Amino acid sequence: xxxxxxxxxxxxxxxxxxxxxxxxxFCATLLRCLHAGPFEQVxxxxxxxxxxxxxxxxxxxxxxxxxxxxxxQAVFHEFFPETTPSDAAADLxxxxxxxxxxxxxxxxxxxxxxxxxxxxxxxxxxxxxxxxRTPTEGTVSSHFGTRIHPIDGEERFxxxxxxxxxxxxxxxxxxxxxxxxxxxxxxGLFAVIDHGxxxxxxxxxxxxxxxxxxxxVKAGEEIAQVGATGNATGDHLHIxxxxxxxxxxxxxxxxLS
Amino acid sequence: MKKLDIRDSFxxxxxxxxxLDSQCLLPVFLxxxxxxxxxxxxxxxxxxxxxxxxxxSAAGGMMTYRLRRPSTVCxxxxxLAGPLAGFLLALAANAAGCYTMAGASLLLSLFNLLPIPPxxxxxxxxxxxxxxxxxxxxxxxxxxxxxCAGLYAGLRQNGWGLLLVGLFLTLGQQTGLHFHPIRxxxxxxxxxx
Numbered sequence: 001x002x003x004x005x006x007x008x009x010x011x012x013x014x015x016x017x018x019x020x021x022x023x024x025x026f027c028a029t030l031l032r033c034l035h036a037g038p039f040e041q042v043x044x045x046x047x048x049x050x051x052x053x054x055x056x057x058x059x060x061x062x063x064x065x066x067x068x069x070x071x072x073q074a075v076f077h078e079f080f081p082e083t084t085p086s087d088a089a090a091d092l093x094x095x096x097x098x099x100x101x102x103x104x105x106x107x108x109x110x111x112x113x114x115x116x117x118x119x120x121x122x123x124x125x126x127x128x129x130x131x132x133r134t135p136t137e138g139t140v141s142s143h144f145g146t147r148i149h150p151i152d153g154e155e156r157f158x159x160x161x162x163x164x165x166x167x168x169x170x171x172x173x174x175x176x177x178x179x180x181x182x183x184x185x186x187x188g189l190f191a192v193i194d195h196g197x198x199x200x201x202x203x204x205x206x207x208x209x210x211x212x213x214x215x216x217v218k219a220g221e222e223i224a225q226v227g228a229t230g231n232a233t234g235d236h237l238h239i240x241x242x243x244x245x246x247x248x249x250x251x252x253x254x255x256l257s
Numbered sequence: 258m259k260k261l262d263i264r265d266s267f268x269x270x271x272x273x274x275x276x277l278d279s280q281c282l283l284p285v286f287l288x289x290x291x292x293x294x295x296x297x298x299x300x301x302x303x304x305x306x307x308x309x310x311x312x313x314s315a316a317g318g319m320m321t322y323r324l325r326r327p328s329t330v331c332x333x334x335x336x337l338a339g340p341l342a343g344f345l346l347a348l349a350a351n352a353a354g355c356y357t358m359a360g361a362s363l364l365l366s367l368f369n370l371l372p373i374p375p376x377x378x379x380x381x382x383x384x385x386x387x388x389x390x391x392x393x394x395x396x397x398x399x400x401x402x403x404x405c406a407g408l409y410a411g412l413r414q415n416g417w418g419l420l421l422v423g424l425f426l427t428l429g430q431q432t433g434l435h436f437h438p439i440r441x442x443x444x445x446x447x448x449x450x
Contacts, residue, residue: 021268028272039276046277052416057280057357064351064360 112159117187117202119159122246132174133220134255135203136237138165144249160202160240161250167235169226171203173217174239174254182213187238188230191223201250204238205230260308266315282361289346289362293369294318296342297335304331316429319375329384336380340366372399373426400427 031039112119142162148155177195184190187204191211194200207227217223228235241248274283294311297320301308306324324331343366350359369377373396386392404427407420 018265018268021265021272025268025272025275028276032276032278043277043279047279048415050277050416050418050421052411052414054410054414054416057282060282060285060360060364061356062360063363064347064356064358066347066351066359066363 117159117240118242118245118247120246121157121159122243122248132254133172135174135201135239136163136165136169136171136226138163138169138226138237140164141234141236144247144251159247160204160238161254162236162238164234164236165226167207167225167227169235169237170222171206171224171226171237172220173223174201175219177201177217179211179213179215179217179223182209182211184229186231188227188232189224190230192242193217193223198244200242201254202238202240202242204240205232205236207235260310262310262312264312264314267313270315282357285357285361286365289343289358289365290318292346292362293339293343293365294320296338296340299342300335300338304328304335306331306335316375332384333381336377336384339377340369343369371403371426372396373403375429376426397427403427 032043140161141164142158144158144161146155147158173193175195177193177200179191180194180200181192182190187202189206189209190202190204191206191209192200192202203224205227206224207229208225209223210225211217211223226235226237232238239250239254241250241253298308301320301322304324306322309321309323312319312321322335343362347359347362347366350356350362372378372382374380374383378399379396382392382395386395400423404420404423407417407423410419411417
């Protein structure tokens with residue numbers, strides 16, 4: 001770096017610039033630590049613009065758990081479509097599976113409101129920091145989302161995922177957690193497990209519940225058995241994934257057999 | 258002789274990063290980067306070479322070294338040693354349960370393996386195919402992939418950081434510039450060996 005002749009009491013251009021930049025650096029650090037109001041807004045606006053709805057910390061942590069194969073599939077589910085049961089296979093299986101939802105529609109708005117379950121939907125795929133297991137062995141009879149009802153042709157929203165299976169098939173917790181709610185309403189015998197991090201799962205239409213309120217469960221532990229209690233005409237498990245009061249698409253998170 | 262050269266733009270970048278980082282990810286990524294560079298430095302030593310200069314700027318860290326004899330194999334080994342150190346750190350952190358560190362290190366290593374100069378993958382590419390027309394094609398293709406991934410991520414999750422990274426990589430190649438905007442000069446650099 002060439003130094004031009006300078007007065008003894010003046011800084012060169014380069015030194016002045018460096019001083020400015022180091023001051024900027026210190027100011028930024030200070031602002032960060034002081035949590036000054038308007039700057040917090042700037043911070044969160046820029047953050048949201050850069051990373052969107054992805055929580056960078058959680059995503060990095062999820063990536064760091066790369067040795068758990070199942071977990072990767074659950075997080076990046078939509079990028080590995082071969083793990084999703086194809087719609088073609090579901091169409092070929094006879095209407096045993098359609099009958100599970102035919103006569104008494106469970107998901108009318110009134111029934112939903114009466115059940116006090118969440119009804120706002122969140123389409124984002126969130127990385128979660130635990131592995132999700134298969135809840136039960138069966139075939140998917142009804143996907144999450146808007147569907148045309150097979151009998152009356154009405155368009156209705158399905159708040160969860162239906163997996164058809166014979167009565168008594170074990171239903172397993174998809175991850176470690178605590179049972180925070182059990183009951184019996186239009187969704188039949190149901191249990192809700194809280195997995196922490198704002199995420200919980202609902203298991204409905206069970207023929208029998210094997211857990212009680214407040215019980216801690218491990219991933220893969222049998223918690224109930226498939227049935228047709230409540231407004232259902234066939235044996236199936238209705239599973240929902242909730243995050244912070246909103247419904248997530250279970251197919252993005254739950255491993256299917 | 259100054260071995261560590263910190264550009265002015267580095268302070269600006271660091272200030273921005275500290276300001277934006279609300280989850281304390283920056284120290285994790287910096288440690289992973291340090292391990293990555295240590296991998297490079299170690300391999301330079303193992304190949305009997307000497308570290309000439311380590312430069313930190315807004316564009317990241319760049320290491321220049323001198324070997325006793327020019328050797329393609331050594332160049333490739335040195336370029337790959339960084340990601341290798343990163344993978345080892347990721348495995349160790351994963352085993353220890355520090356998943357954030359593991360993820361950061363893994364991301365850094367995988368990113369560096371992209372065949373786009375001046376990343377490590379790009380250095381491998383340069384070493385394998387010096388002045389071969391396919392070299393430019395491969396690196397442009399790879400940077401286009403990153404831009405596409407950035408667009409997809411942006412549209413899907415409303416986050417445009419990846420797209421910015423892709424643009425940065427593509428433009429960095431296009432002009433062959435290693436720019437020092439803060440210094441007010443733009444240097445055209447030929448092969449830095």
